[in-house]
Amino acid sequence: MNIPMNLGPESYDIRLERGALGKVQEIFRLNRRVLIVTDSGVPAAYAETVAAQCGAPYIAVFPQGEQHKNMETYQALLSRLVQEGFSRTDCVVAVGGGVAGDMAGFAAASYMRGIDFYNIPTTLLSQVDSSIGGKVGIDFQGYKNIVGAFYQPKGVLIDPEVLKTLPARQLANGLAESIKMAATNDPALFLRMEREDIPANLDAIIEGSLRIKKYVVEQDAKETGLRRVLNFGHTVGHAIETVSGLSGLYHGECVALGMLIMAEPEPRERIRAVLEKVGLPTSYCYDRAAVIDAMMLDKKVDGDHITVVTLPEIGRYRLERITLEALKARMEEVLL
Numbered sequence: 138m139n140i141p142m143n144l145g146p147e148s149y150d151i152r153l154e155r156g157a158l159g160k161v162q163e164i165f166r167l168n169r170r171v172l173i174v175t176d177s178g179v180p181a182a183y184a185e186t187v188a189a190q191c192g193a194p195y196i197a198v199f200p201q202g203e204q205h206k207n208m209e210t211y212q213a214l215l216s217r218l219v220q221e222g223f224s225r226t227d228c229v230v231a232v233g234g235g236v237a238g239d240m241a242g243f244a245a246a247s248y249m250r251g252i253d254f255y256n257i258p259t260t261l262l263s264q265v266d267s268s269i270g271g272k273v274g275i276d277f278q279g280y281k282n283i284v285g286a287f288y289q290p291k292g293v294l295i296d297p298e299v300l301k302t303l304p305a306r307q308l309a310n311g312l313a314e315s316i317k318m319a320a321t322n323d324p325a326l327f328l329r330m331e332r333e334d335i336p337a338n339l340d341a342i343i344e345g346s347l348r349i350k351k352y353v354v355e356q357d358a359k360e361t362g363l364r365r366v367l368n369f370g371h372t373v374g375h376a377i378e379t380v381s382g383l384s385g386l387y388h389g390e391c392v393a394l395g396m397l398i399m400a401e402p403e404p405r406e407r408i409r410a411v412l413e414k415v416g417l418p419t420s421y422c423y424d425r426a427a428v429i430d431a432m433m434l435d436k437k438v439d440g441d442h443i444t445v446v447t448l449p450e451i452g453r454y455r456l457e458r459i460t461l462e463a464l465k466a467r468m469e470e471v472l473l
């Protein structure tokens with residue numbers, strides 16, 4: 138199916154279809170020079186399948202991991218574009234998770250002031266979240282995503298078939314974002330997650346999550362207000378992610394903990410049950426003071442106040458400006 142992203146002159150379609158990777162040439166315009174950007178953890182067959190359908194394919198493989206979403210890899214991609222003689226009418230295709238998508242998108246956004254970019258997300262997190270927000274970028278000097286741009290792709294292809302090679306923990310990592318979107322915006326989808334088998338309903342969960350993200354992004358493409366709903370679980374989650382450091386909790390695992398802290402008791406128990414069902418953590422031994430300190434660096438803090446998304450009930454969220462003291466008390470109250 139095609140899910141249109143209506144963003145005026147920057148509109149594009151998201152194609153969600155099992156097996157679509159094998160017919161990408163019918164969906165994207167690939168009869169030109171195409172730089173396919175992937176990383177060493179993505180099964181090579183995916184990039185090769187795309188390459189086989191391009192006019193003039195070039196594959197750039199960088200080492201996997203967030204630590205390579207940096208200036209060095211970005212520069213290597215730009216060098217490759219120059220060396221291979223890419224012009225304004227050529228294009229870049231990302232085949233990978235959020236790391237490949239963010240980096241390929243940023244290279245496409247900046248090379249010759251912008252060439253066409255297509256995204257083929259291959260992790261659940263990138264399929265339901267990062268590939269359709271129009272945000273691209275890299276980490277720099279220890280700050281995540283601090284250099285980047287808003288740059289819409291010309292198309293996004295989501296083939297759930299590629300998830301069969303994704304490790305279970307990575308799948309759960311992406312499900313945390315879907316749970317977030319259902320809990321804040323779609324009580325019916327949340328109910329399905331509670332009642333039905335999740336792996337068996339993955340395509341419907343991807344579609345439901347995409348529709349929510351689409352709606353939010355269409356209302357607020359440049360992240361000025363409404364898009365803040367997507368921060369549910371993220372304010373505390375990011376701080377836990379920073380503090381957990383090398384113990385290496387995944388982003389979605391931290392968001393899972395953050396959602397439990399920010400939900401009111403009734404929705405909290407429902408979220409807890411779904412998290413347990415998909416193997417996401419519901420408890421974690423953490424240093425609350427360090428988490429508060431990490432939150433002080435958050436851009437949502439002004440003075441001793443912070444704006445957070447709370448969840449009075451499943452399907453309804455609230456933006457609240459609370460003191461850091463109140464947030465700390467909440468963390469004490471919700472023992473994880």
Ligand SMILES: NC(=O)c1ccc[n+]([C@@H]2O[C@H](COP(=O)([O-])OP(=O)(O)OC[C@H]3O[C@@H](n4cnc5c(N)ncnc54)[C@H](O)[C@@H]3O)[C@@H](O)[C@H]2O)c1
Nearest residue numbers: 178179201234235236259260262263267270272299302303
């Ligand atoms: N642009 C945005 O709006 C936005 C939103 C959320 C997250 N992000 C970014 O996304 C990144 C995280 O993305 P991610 O969770 O997809 O991580 P990732 O891209 O690092 O992928 C996770 C791992 O899975 C491997 N992999 C990818 N596809 C696979 C497949 N089909 N089978 C087996 N292995 C596969 C990768 O090689 C990697 O090792 C972060 O850098 C984050 O900042 C961006």
Ligand SMILES: [Zn+2]
Nearest residue numbers: 314371388392
């Ligand atoms: Zn997230």
